Amino acid sequence: MTPAARCWMGSRRYPRECTQNKKEMERVIKNLIKMVIKLAVLHRNNQFNQDELALMEKFKKKVLQLAMMVVCFHLVEYTFDRNMLSRLLNECQELLHDIIQRHLTVSQAVNNVFHHFSDCGFLAALYNLFGKFKPHL
Numbered sequence: 001m002t003p004a005a006r007c008w009m010g011s012r013r014y015p016r017e018c019t020q021n022k023k024e025m026e027r028v029i030k031n032l033i034k035m036v037i038k039l040a041v042l043h044r045n046n047q048f049n050q051d052e053l054a055l056m057e058k059f060k061k062k063v064l065q066l067a068m069m070v071v072c073f074h075l076v077e078y079t080f081d082r083n084m085l086s087r088l089l090n091e092c093q094e095l096l097h098d099i100i101q102r103h104l105t106v107s108q109a110v111n112n113v114f115h116h117f118s119d120c121g122f123l124a125a126l127y128n129l130f131g132k133f134k135p136h137l
Helices: 003-019 022-044 050-075 082-100 108-117 120-126
Strands: none
Touching: 022 082, 022 108, 050 082, 082 108, 082 120
């Protein structure tokens, strides 16, 4: 299985196991996919103005920072800070709202995805050193 496939499967499995709610998790994943596709269509059709493109670059940097933080939290034990990770996810959500506000209505899908993944309880369960997810991360 490729690393991308493992990441995709993990993104589906961990939240579902944390929430114990398959229907909610399916909605979160569906909303995540819709969000990515809508952004790609808007970008491909050159619908973003210069300000939105600048915000998109800022968003991209925040997401890369988020990815590096997630990896660091996994590799270095006792470094996990759920408040920092939650704050960064909320910043990404605000940037995304600023990017799409001219093109799409403020989407409940965006709010649903970011609310789910920035939940401190979910993050604490995911990064618990002795939790059931540690061997799979």
